[in-house]
Amino acid sequence: MARQCADSRMNGRSTVIRRSDRFLDGLTQVPAVTFVSHVHPDPDSLGSMMALSHLVETCLGKPTRLTCDGLISRAENRAMVDLLNIPLVPIRKVEFQEGEALVMVDSQPGTGRHTFDPNIPIYAVIDHHDTKGNTDGVPFVDVRSGLGATCSVVTSYLIEQNVTVPPRLATGLLYGIETELSGYPREASELDDIALLFLYPLADKDLLARIRNARLPQRHFECMLQALQSSFIYDRLIISWVNELPQPELAAEVVDFLIRFEEVDWAVCAGVYKDKLVLSVRAAVEDAQAGEMLRQVVGTMGSAGGHDRRAGGTITLPSTAPSAIENVQAELRRRLLKALKIDECRGQRLVSKREILQNLQS
Ligand SMILES: [Mn+2]
Structure with a gap:
């Protein structure tokens, strides 16, 4: 034709x-x-x-x-x-x-x-x-x-x-x-x-x-609250562990919000969705090569990729038992700290436990 x-x-x-x-x-x-x-x-x-x-x-x-x-x-x-x-x-x-x-x-x-x-x-x-x-x-x-x-x-x-x-x-x-x-x-x-x-x-x-400005379901707000309550700061990195993502794309929304935190250069969300750990990464620095960083961190545990400042990936969980999820999370945290040259340290909560409890009581 x-x-x-x-x-x-x-x-x-x-x-x-x-x-x-x-x-x-x-x-x-x-x-x-x-x-x-x-x-x-x-x-x-x-x-x-x-x-x-x-x-x-x-x-x-x-x-x-x-x-x-x-x-x-x-x-x-x-x-x-x-x-x-x-x-x-x-x-x-x-x-x-x-x-x-x-x-x-x-x-x-x-x-x-x-x-x-x-x-x-x-x-x-x-x-x-x-x-x-x-x-x-x-x-x-x-x-x-x-x-x-x-x-x-x-x-x-x-x-x-x-x-x-x-x-x-x-x-x-x-x-x-x-x-x-x-x-x-x-x-x-x-x-x-x-x-x-x-x-x-x-x-x-x-x-x-x-x-x-699409309307949002209630579980969106529940997820965001949980993400904020389980966010930990390691030097210039913040990681948010979400136990239950109502839908996989929410991981990206969590990091889009967290990367605006003025004290970090990197934001990572790792959320459990079905039998997978869904990952989303944002960087606030130039030449971050986030896609390549996440690809190397995930390695054979799953797949990952992206752009200079934004990346995503998934890790297939060996089982959805809490201990299996915790093991994968610990390994991921260790690899992320190493890749970003951050010394092993205890994460500081973004919102302290005391404040979370106080808010519940008031
Ligand atoms: Mn695109």
Whole structure:
């Protein structure tokens, strides 16, 4: 099928083969395109899948599918899916067809962040994570670790192809970029700002406000209270041990809050979710290489990765007996202190036991 998008190579303005041209050129013969991302897809994953699906449908007229690996439980992310009507197919229900192209966004193969069959060939990987996956044999790879968001990469594809961006899509992309850039120091590049400037006039700001301020269930507040009551300071590191995470994405919300504590440079949350210890890390210093640090700390106990100042991972618990969890926590604490060159010391509570008890009595 002929390409239906404006192609500046044809009008003599440019002889450079742009990445979006190469991406689309490789899909002209396929019957359909399916998009995948990492487990518990976040706004950057969702916005990227929405944008590429729109690009493929508009320029090539091919059918597309957006998939969801694992649950989406964070309130804002659920609101994004509902309010923007993002049509997601659970990955375990997807039957891959012969010849269909698989496109992976905001993640890379072999990083322990997917549950689908790793033998299914992938056509494209578009990502911005520092953690390198195995992209050998993947025909189209666009990985830019200097970028704040994968949504910025795919927005540049939409701009290059001169595709009309409907408000719903602009809102998804804007929120995807915004959630990736909200930390400090701000991990962003010029391309992220170009994308934000392009998207802002097109986005539905009321919808955006509803997504940002999604209503929260009671267990969210219970979890935050427990996280604060079990946070321990070791020099410039704070670790929060959460016994029971109501949903895995809450670990990230805990560290986003704790990293603002002025007396630490590192915040770690390790929360128990089912048979796993879910880890989230934030750093308040530049050149922290948090993703690499956590990957080395976790080692063969699980999988981990991320960016310079933000990282995540999971450790599979040998058993959910309290003693088994305590052993894993002790090992993790020991390795974290060593990796961050902090002398073995007793952790100081963020909130003292006396204050916790006093608050209960008043
Ligand atoms: Mn991302």
